[in-house]
Amino acid sequence: MDLLLNPNTNATPETESGTKPAFNTEFADDVKAGFAGSPKTLSSKYFYDGAGSKLFQQIMELPEYYPTRTEFSILKKQKAEIINFFNPSDFFHLVELGSGDGLKTKILLRQLLQAKARFEYIPVDISGDAINQLQSALSSELPDLKTVGFTGDYFKALHWLKRNKPGRKVVLFLGSNIGNFEDNGDLKFLQEIRKYLSPQDKILVGFDLQKDPRVIRQAYDDASGVTAAFNLNLLKRMNRELGANFEPEQFEHFTDYDPIAGVVKSYLVSKRNQTVTFSYLNHTVSFKAWEPIHTENSHKYSVDMIKELGRKSGFETEQLFTDEQHYFADVLFRVV
Ligand SMILES: C[S@@+](CC[C@H](N)C(=O)[O-])C[C@H]1O[C@@H](n2cnc3c(N)ncnc32)[C@H](O)[C@@H]1O
Numbered sequence: 001m002d003l004l005l006n007p008n009t010n011a012t013p014e015t016e017s018g019t020k021p022a023f024n025t026e027f028a029d030d031v032k033a034g035f036a037g038s039p040k041t042l043s044s045k046y047f048y049d050g051a052g053s054k055l056f057q058q059i060m061e062l063p064e065y066y067p068t069r070t071e072f073s074i075l076k077k078q079k080a081e082i083i084n085f086f087n088p089s090d091f092f093h094l095v096e097l098g099s100g101d102g103l104k105t106k107i108l109l110r111q112l113l114q115a116k117a118r119f120e121y122i123p124v125d126i127s128g129d130a131i132n133q134l135q136s137a138l139s140s141e142l143p144d145l146k147t148v149g150f151t152g153d154y155f156k157a158l159h160w161l162k163r164n165k166p167g168r169k170v171v172l173f174l175g176s177n178i179g180n181f182e183d184n185g186d187l188k189f190l191q192e193i194r195k196y197l198s199p200q201d202k203i204l205v206g207f208d209l210q211k212d213p214r215v216i217r218q219a220y221d222d223a224s225g226v227t228a229a230f231n232l233n234l235l236k237r238m239n240r241e242l243g244a245n246f247e248p249e250q251f252e253h254f255t256d257y258d259p260i261a262g263v264v265k266s267y268l269v270s271k272r273n274q275t276v277t278f279s280y281l282n283h284t285v286s287f288k289a290w291e292p293i294h295t296e297n298s299h300k301y302s303v304d305m306i307k308e309l310g311r312k313s314g315f316e317t318e319q320l321f322t323d324e325q326h327y328f329a330d331v332l333f334r335v336v
Contacts, residue, residue, distance in 0.1 A: 098177045
């Protein structure tokens, strides 16, 4: 198994006095910019530090969180049909954007290995912890698999792939990550990915479908409070990595589903007037009582919306794989 680690290199060096530990300047800049605006925002990509990735694994096991087990069942039942669409006898790079722990991907990887497919697996994740854990799990669970892990942002990875892996590609973008962008961000993202792909390439995208709004709302506000802990971990991460002094108990997790817009929005709401200091950044931010920080969008789709999104991005819907309840869809797009 090949390992390629590309750890974040944009950390600031330690100051001369040694008082400020090195920190991720991209994270610091995004926090400053997001808190300078109104409403205050913080990108959902910062959920996944080590603690956040562990909390997300717990979310995936919650009874309320239907997306993971539904997509798991789609892949499990239809794995043979799905991999046939990848033209497995012709060598390809299987690139997974935002691979996380690869729980569901392993279903396809096992099927591909069993079918003696000619491929290498390239998981991409912004979380170095996620990539390290996935690579070590794969080296013991699937020792015959050739894996080249990439730690970094989706586009950094695509740029690297374009220059270093020019062959045919099948891209996986599972788990309804596509729904986490701002309005129209899904279209911009797919259009951007299209630029990195060639006519024979394909992309399999997981979409969470529109359904009973109460089912959706509960998935993002579970009774045991794991999703709340996941959202609040953003504050703890800023404390750990940017020297902030957030008191997480002074913020509340709030989330709601708007069935007209088809989006769940998640927030951290300040329970009182408060000022937070980021000691590594010489920076302070004030929050008014009940002021929200917008931390996540989770868009839900109809089949018509999915096909239209694909068409506008330069793809044609080749096949749509769904479950009996029509809760989730894994959609295979081919480049037009
Ligand atoms: C919701 S999890 C889904 C994981 C997996 N695809 C699944 O279906 O279970 C999202 C994953 O995408 C990664 N991620 C989020 N934003 C990213 C970005 N901009 N670039 C690369 N990875 C990102 C996170 O670290 C996390 O592991």
